[in-house]
Amino acid sequence: MRIYCCGCGCDVEARLTDGREIYAHRADLATLPFWKCDACGNYVGCHHKTAKRTQPLGCIPTPELKVARQHIHALIDPIWQSGKMDRKELYRRLSDELGWKYHTAKIRSVEEARTVYAAARRYA
Structure with missing residues (x-):
């Protein structure tokens, strides 16, 4: 693939x-x-809990990018988990702000991750 x-x-x-x-x-x-x-x-x-068990979660990250993505999740997950905002709504708002359909697995660089983190901080 x-x-x-x-x-x-x-x-x-x-x-x-x-x-x-x-x-x-x-x-x-x-x-x-x-x-x-x-x-x-x-x-x-992979999306191993779905019917498409071998579908990749996103692009293949570097170790540094994995850590950056974890920092983003540590910031945004409590927002939707607490009920403060629906997850889909949060992702939609981030998408609008970033200018591309947001999903953490689509982040391709640490610089991109920094941009996402800065945008996400506004909702935390």
């Missing part, structure tokens, strides 16, 4: 693998599907 790899900066032919390879120390993740870029070693998880 061709997936955008943030580490390589282009679409790559990713290889489907599982948690035994990606998280060898985590037996609980052994059977979960992942897409891996063999050129740089980065990987992305």
